[in-house]
Amino acid sequence: MIYLDYNASAPLHEAAYEAMQPFLGERSANASSLHRLGREARDAVEQAREYVGALMGAGSPENVFFTSGGTESDVWALRGVFEQKSNTERNSLLVSTVEHPAVLDTAAYLSKHGVDVQYIEVDSTGCLYRLPVTKKTRLVSVMAANNETGNLYNLKSMALWAQREGALIHTDAVQALGKIPVNVNQWGVDFCSVSAHKIGGPQGVGALYVHPDTSIGPLITGGGQERGHRSGTLNVAGIVGFGAVAKAIAGKIDERSRRMAALRDRLESQILTALKTVHVLGDLEHRLPNTTLLTVPGIKGEAIVLEMDAVGVAISTGAACSSGSGEPSSVLTAMRLANPKIQGAIRFSVGVENTEEEMDQAANAFIQCVERLLTVAGQIENV
Ligand code: PLP
DSSP, X not given: OEEOBTTTOOOOOHHHHHHHHHHHTTTOOOTTOSSHHHHHHHHHHHHHHHHHHHHHTOSSGGGEEEESXXXXXXXXXXXXXXXXXXXXXXXXXXXXXXXXXXXXXXXHHHHHTTOEEEEEOBOTTSOBOOOOOOTTEEEEEOOSBOXXXXXXXXXXXXXXXXXXXXXXXXXXXXXXXXXXXXXXHHHTOSEEEEEGGGTTSOTTOEEEEEOTTOOOOOSSXXXXXXXXXXXXXXXXXXXXXXXXXXXXXXXXXXXXXXXXXXHHHHHHHHHHHHOTTXXXXXXXXXXXXXEEEEEOTTSOHHHHHHHHHHTTEEOBSSOTTTTTSOOXXXXXXXXXXXXXXXXXXXXXXXXXXXXXXXXXXXXHHHHHHHHHHHHHHHHHHHO
């Protein structure tokens, strides 16, 4: 199988697999226990916190709190801010219309509970129009990189805009981590969500960076783990795996980025040269190095995914989380694209482990598959 669906989930990195083994077996213990095994588990978690914090540019590891994944981190940032002491002067949440459902659905939830939710519109390439922050804005949430188009957003300037009006800013950097440099301190954000499985860590682990001067209420209450910020017995093996992959890729982001871009460009250029009806969606100047979102108007993305799967290439129709739901992509809908473009969207997302041969084979398979499907569609139209 040629795996080109890294934005959905990256295969488990060898370093993560190896580091996790003892904690799934003889060294598994509760990181809150006082005995030796418990203390060792706690030490391993703290070591992982350092590695993950360093990969995010978090300053002190104490600013990093482990969660069950990117979704929980996003939900926690939004609800954690608005469910603390109410602030009637600042009761507005500003989110972009291309956020992940973890943010958009939480915004809808908060709106039902009295929060004034404002949306930042995007143009047809997914670029933000403007950031309408006001003195009423309590929190801005804009992602660092979009999971479908791969579009990158300028966090540094958005953080400045937000702070100028006294608002807090959260970013979902789930897709950015490991693909482009992530530095929460340089960006100047208050909260940042990341997820282990998008960088080769295990599924079901994530983290939220919280700026030390910012307070946030807990989402999950209980035994008081994570210094009272996030209760629940720690997923030691998962956290250790997250830490191991963070350590393994730290210092290599630029090199990884260049390799991914070279692979993606090789794949993309072969497809675009052969298929004149295929277009790339999104902001071509500012996008993740590993992502290309193509559209084949007139053909259903699902049909292409299934045909490609049959010949051993794993790709996606767009957001893996919403594909299969039958719903059109909310990101492409927000970009106000015509329906055939939305229906025909196909996402390739490559990883550093992919090879040039795989790009050539995948491009070839895609070209043949699309030509076949276009011929069939043409025949049906003529009947
Ligand atoms: N945010 C973005 C941008 C994502 O792409 C995803 C997953 O696809 C998530 C959040 C959710 O992360 P997780 O799968 O760890 O819950």
